[in-house]
Amino acid sequence: MNIAIVGVGLIGGSVAITLKEKKAVSKIIGVDKSDTNLKKALQLGLIDEETTLEEAINRSDVIFLTIPVDAILQLLPSILDRITHQVVVDMGSTKEGILQAVANHPNRGRLVAAHPMAGTEYSGPEAAIPELFKGKMMVYVDVMHSDEDAFDTVDAITEQLEMRTAFMEAHEHDVHTAYVSHISHITSFALALTVLEKEKSQGRIFELAGSGFESTVRLAKSSPDMWTPIFKQNRDNVLEVLQEHIKQLQNIQQALSEEDYEAFHKLIKKSNKIRRILK
Amino acid sequence: MNIAIVGVGLIGGSVAITLKEKKAVSKIIGVDKSDTNLKKALQLGLIDEETTLEEAINRSDVIFLTIPVDAILQLLPSILDRITHQVVVDMGSTKEGILQAVANHPNRGRLVAAHPMAGTEYSGPEAAIPELFKGKMMVYVDVMHSDEDAFDTVDAITEQLEMRTAFMEAHEHDVHTAYVSHISHITSFALALTVLEKEKSQGRIFELAGSGFESTVRLAKSSPDMWTPIFKQNRDNVLEVLQEHIKQLQNIQQALSEEDYEAFHKLIKKSNKIRRILK
Structure with missing residues (x-):
């Protein structure tokens, strides 16, 4: 089986290197709009060869789309136009908009929408690592619209990546990821901006940055x-969560401002319930 | 040299276990208001014996205060009343209020205020680990008010803990820790509350919780x-930072709400500058 990795960055590169180490595929063909990334991916041995998208589609059995979600949205219809028997895997972090855009495509059945809940804060082919996916969750979205053989092919690869699996409907997926992934990023962005704002006047501040800070801001x-x-894709859901998050911060702010330390203690204690969820 | 650890939790226990492994002290005496903690600390071999605070003061050369900062504030004056030659180390996370409370104490010189910038989200004696402090920053605060021999004694222990050192004035310390430690905690509390609020209606949400979420919420x-x-101790500084943090979140919210993705992209890019600070 030949596979094409469209977007040889953190996710695509990690899929490639893991499948390569397991000798799970015959050939890995890389496609990227950046020549620099392609050269690096070849150098690092992530891919066996590089080519154009069109050529890669013709020569592959499975085509992984591991590019930003706006690029998936833009490219996916024309990729589905060109395939015959191939399987296309959309690995984007949002699903509703993308799947709506191809809902009535005659080749919709060849598409498997899957979101690997794994990643790091780094990007590009150098960020690719084996075992990135190990033990993590692969979320399959709207698989009832995928052909059975297409799904089976992708699921066999998911097994090679040693991932657990879950199944969701597109809207449900986008709401959930807004809560457990997208809002965490916004929090970190805002925290970095807060601290960088202060740093302008106080250069020494970072002598103190400990592991707690590093973990929340990474x-x-x-x-x-x-x-x-x-x-952009998940705007509505993220705005809803962000509003709730700001409200929670304002509750904490109010307790502190009013010196209501009993209320403050209760809020922390309530937040401790996250222990039920995180190991 | 005998040392007393007043508060045998994460920090006190980790000081004890590290010094014990290095055979840096003759005897470690534990004091804690919780008998359960004392028993665990003995069981875990963190301390050699347990006793009362009074007895521990009499029999020790160095007394570490590793208890919550309100307890330090309350106990410190009477501890300074009782000591003769001993050195007292205040290891609290806030300094201005505590040091003001004993500014004119005749034994102020025997006190060394030091804040180890290290910790985990766990607490209690079972959370104590060797090497918790290794490579981390010990911040000495207002050392000009400590006797030279008292400082030298503590600094020799800091060296045994393999920590780097920095020196700050009390107010500066409290402002800085508000930025790089306290606000991170508030962010995590609020994030946990946000997600737990949602979980009431959506049990499946946590199937998706990946490492990004875990790191921001831990x-x-x-x-x-x-x-x-x-x-409570650092209220004014924390309120200032919290206000700025909420403002930054509202900026992100506004960009998203107005679908100004250029502004949104710029905010993320600006936040990326945190790379300069974090490895």
Whole structure:
């Protein structure tokens, strides 16, 4: 089986390197709008060869789309136009808009929408690592609209990536990711901006930055080119969560402002319930 | 040299276990208002024996205060009353209020105010780990008011803990920690509350929780008993930072709400500058 990785960055590169190490595929063909990325991906041994999108479609059995979600939205219809037997895997972080755009496409059945809940704050082919996906969740979205053989092909690859699986409907997926992924990024962006604002006047501040700070702010290193389209796609859900998040911060602010430390203690204690969810 | 650890939790226990492994002290005496904690600390071998605060003061050369900052504020004057030659180390996370409270104490010189910028979201003696402090920053505060020999004694221990050191004035310290530690906790608390609010109606949400979410929310597991007093002590600085943080979130909210993705992209890109600070 030949596979094409369209977008040889963190996700695409990690799919490639993991499948390569497992010898799960015969050939990995890389496609990227950046020549620099393609050269690096070849150098790092993530891909076996590079070519154009058109050529890659013709020569592959499975085509992974691991590019920003606006690029998926733009390219997906024409990719579905060109395929015959191939399977296309949309690995984007938002689903509703993308799946609506191809809902009536005659080749819709060849598309499997899957969102690997894995990543780091780094991007590009150098960020690719084996085992990025190990033990993480692959969320399949609206699989009832995928052909059975197309799904089975992708699921066999998911197994090679050693992932767990879940199934969701597109809208449900986008709401959930707004809560457990997208809002975390916004929080980190805002925290970084807050601290950077202060740093202008207080250079020494970062001598103190400990591991707590690092952990809450690390997502602020994430790529704007990748994330802006995600927020654009998932705008309505994210705005809803963001409003709730600001409300919670204002509750904390009010307790502190009014020196109501009993209320403050209760809020922290309530937030501790997150222990039920995180190991 | 005998040392007393007043408060055998995460920080006190980690000081104890590290010094014990290095054989840097002769005896470690534990004091805690919780008998359960004392028993666990003995069981875990963090301390050699347990006793009362009074007895511990009499039998120790160095007394570490690793209890919540409200308890430090309350106990410190009477501890300074009782000491003769001993050194007292205040390891609290806020400094201005505590140091003001003992500014004119005749034994002020025996006190060394030091804040180890290290910790985890866990608490209690079971949370104590060796190497918690390794490579982290020990911030000495207002050392010009400490006797030279008292400072040298503490600094030798800091070296055993393999920490780097910085020196700050009390107000500067409290402002800086509001930015790089306290606000991170508030962000995590609010994020946990946001998501828990949603979870009431959507149980499946956490199937999706990936490592990004975990990292931004993990501080929400922190102890309310330890943190409420810190926020009480550092209220004014934290309120200032919190206001700025909410403003930054509202800027992001506005860009998204107005579908101004150019502004949104710019905000993320600006937040990326945090890379300069975090490795």
